[in-house]
Amino acid sequence: MLFRSICVVLTAALSMASAVGQAAPAEGGPAYGPRLEGFDYPAPVKRFPFESQGNALEMAYLDVAPKQPNGQVAVLLHGKNFCAATWEGTIAALTGAGYRVIAPDQIGFCKSSKPQAYQYSFQQLAYNTHALLTSLGIEQAIVIGHSTGGMLATRYALMYPKAVSRLVMINPIGLEDWKAKGVPPMTVDQWFAREKQTTAERIRAYERSTYYAGLWRADYEPWVQMLAGMYRGPGRDLVAWNSALLYDMIYTQPVVYEFGQLRPWTLLLIGQKDTTAIAKDTAPPEVRARLGNYPELGRVTAKAIPRATLVEFPDAGHAPQIQDPDALHKALLDWLASSEPPRTRRPD
Structure with a gap:
C-alpha cells in the first residue's frame, strides 16, 4: 500500500514536471518507443523477467x-549514452575469437524496462546483472565495461569477485569524484529539466567533442539517432525521468575510492583525448579546467588497481571501441590471450 502511494505521488510529480518543462526543439528523424521499439539490434533481443523494488521488470x-x-x-x-547495440563491433571481434558474449541493456536504458519509481544504485544494477547471468548458468565471466559501464563493472567485481575471471574498462567514468572536486550538486528535478532538452543536435555536438576528439564520421550517426529517437517518441518524459535518476546515481556514487580492493587482472583501455566529467558545464571555470584529464586519470587508476595493465590510444576520445575499433580490439584480444598480462604498454 505504501509503495503504491509512493508511485502515485511520483507519477503526479512526473506529470507536473512534464507540463511545466520546456519542450525540446522540433526536429526531424525517427521516433522510437520508450523501450527503443523500432530500433533494430545486431542480434536477436532476449528478455530476462524479474521483480525488483516492487516492480515487474524485463532486462x-x-x-x-x-x-x-x-x-x-x-x-x-x-555506458550512459550507449546500449547493447553499440557494442556491435566488439561483439563481432569477441565472438570471432571464440568468446560467447552477453550484452545486457541495464534497467532504465534502451530496450529494458523504465520504471517510474526505482532507487538506482550501482549495487542494484550489479545484482540485476548477476541474476541474469545466474539464470543463464554462467558462473564466471570476463567483465568488460565502458564509460558508466566501467563504474558498474567495478562495483560488480567488488561484489562478486569469484564471478569475474578478468576485468576490462574502456574509458570508464568515475575515475574522479566530481562532487569532491567542486561540481555543484543537482536535484533529480534539475537533471530531469536538462534531460528534457535532449535533441539529436545536442547529442551530436557533445559526442563529436568528447567521444570522437572533434571528428565526425557517418558511422557515428546511427547511435545519435538511437538516443534522440526515444526523446522524439511517445515515452519521452519517462525516458528523460529515468535518465535523470541515472545521472543522480552516477554523480552521487563514486567508485574511485575502492579501486585498490579490485582483485582480478584488470585492463584499462584509455583514449587520451577524452575529457568526460559529469555536469562539468555547471562548474566554475577553474574547476572545469581540472576535470576529465584522462591521460592523468588513466595512469593514476592503473597504479591504484593491484593487477592493472594500461593501454593508451593517443588519438581517441571517450569511445575508442567505436572510433578506432581495430586498435582497441587487437589490444583487448592480445591481453585476453596472455597468461600473465604486462603492467602497462601502448598500442603499436
Whole structure:
C-alpha cells in the first residue's frame, strides 16, 4: 500500500514536471518507443523477467554464440549514452575469437524496462546483472565495461569477485569524484529539466567533442539517432525521468575510492583525448579546467588497481571501441590471450 502511494505521488510529480518543462526543439528523424521499439539490434533481443523494488521488470540482452567456442564468456556493460547495440563491433571481434558474449541493456536504458519509481544504485544494477547471468548458468565471466559501464563493472567485481575471471574498462567514468572536486550538486528535478532538452543536435555536438576528439564520421550517426529517437517518441518524459535518476546515481556514487580492493587482472583501455566529467558545464571555470584529464586519470587508476595493465590510444576520445575499433580490439584480444598480462604498454 505504501509503495503504491509512493508511485502515485511520483507519477503526479512526473506529470507536473512534464507540463511545466520546456519542450525540446522540433526536429526531424525517427521516433522510437520508450523501450527503443523500432530500433533494430545486431542480434536477436532476449528478455530476462524479474521483480525488483516492487516492480515487474524485463532486462533486454543479447546472447551471441561464437562459431568456434573457446569456453569463455564475455559480459559487455554499456555506458550512459550507449546500449547493447553499440557494442556491435566488439561483439563481432569477441565472438570471432571464440568468446560467447552477453550484452545486457541495464534497467532504465534502451530496450529494458523504465520504471517510474526505482532507487538506482550501482549495487542494484550489479545484482540485476548477476541474476541474469545466474539464470543463464554462467558462473564466471570476463567483465568488460565502458564509460558508466566501467563504474558498474567495478562495483560488480567488488561484489562478486569469484564471478569475474578478468576485468576490462574502456574509458570508464568515475575515475574522479566530481562532487569532491567542486561540481555543484543537482536535484533529480534539475537533471530531469536538462534531460528534457535532449535533441539529436545536442547529442551530436557533445559526442563529436568528447567521444570522437572533434571528428565526425557517418558511422557515428546511427547511435545519435538511437538516443534522440526515444526523446522524439511517445515515452519521452519517462525516458528523460529515468535518465535523470541515472545521472543522480552516477554523480552521487563514486567508485574511485575502492579501486585498490579490485582483485582480478584488470585492463584499462584509455583514449587520451577524452575529457568526460559529469555536469562539468555547471562548474566554475577553474574547476572545469581540472576535470576529465584522462591521460592523468588513466595512469593514476592503473597504479591504484593491484593487477592493472594500461593501454593508451593517443588519438581517441571517450569511445575508442567505436572510433578506432581495430586498435582497441587487437589490444583487448592480445591481453585476453596472455597468461600473465604486462603492467602497462601502448598500442603499436
